[in-house]
Amino acid sequence: ARSYLDKVARKIKKFAERKRRPVNYRIGDKVMVKLNPRQFKSLRVINQNLIRRYEGPFEITAKVGKISFRLDMPHHLKIHPVFHASQLKPYHEDMDDAERGQSSRAQIFITPSAIDKKIEAIIDHQLVRGKGWGNSSAQFLVHWKGQSPEEASWEKYEDLWQFKDQVHDYLKLCGAAVVAISSGGACADPSSSLLIFPAMADQNSNLLWLDKFKNSNEYLQHAWQPLEHA
Helix, strand or coil, rough: CCCHHHHHHHHHHHHHHHHCCCCCCCCEEECCCCCCCCCCCHCCCCCCCCCCEEEEEEEEEEEECCEEEEECCCCCCCCCCCCEEEHHEEEECCCCCCHHCCCCCCCCCEEEEEEECCCCCEEEEEEECCCCCCEEEEEEEECCCCCCHCCCEEEEEHHHHHHHHHHHHHHHHHHHCCCCCCCCCCCCCCCHEEEECCCCCCCCCCEEECCHHHCCCEEEECCCCEEEEE
């Protein structure tokens, strides 16, 4: 019985070594990650046939131990961002990797626009009010590179996490100044101001403050300031 178990163990080890990818990732590399619904509570309610083999890309921010890596993942996914190297594969922007397992289905966790496209310009924004206090969602009208302006799409603020710098630049360009609310600065009439919570906001999330007013040219302007919960 002992020799049989040893033989099985050797076969398992040989198979694992054959499947294992070389660990040569560095901080800053972009990788695709294999997500198993049975490992993550937030994925168990989703039909497994709708989940792509790999999701991403995500940027490596740190090496954890000898063979695991921490990834820069959006908080609303509610997934621990440390993965073993066997769950990762390099991301190729030319999409020529035959193992990518491409799917024509829409991305489940992150909108396709947040992964496969680049922003040409942010055209407009709107606030979509949800049920209950603090459930409003900011959306932005995005003109994607390679598409006509007529094909611009409304995207949620939290889904544009890879383009947060461009979103914030848009907000600041629309307004003449940043309202220093956190330091006690004065702001406009509170009745014309909007306090927007990103989806899945918790006590550690930033708030997006939009102060709406019209200037002499009748343009809608905004002042942006990230605020911490009190």
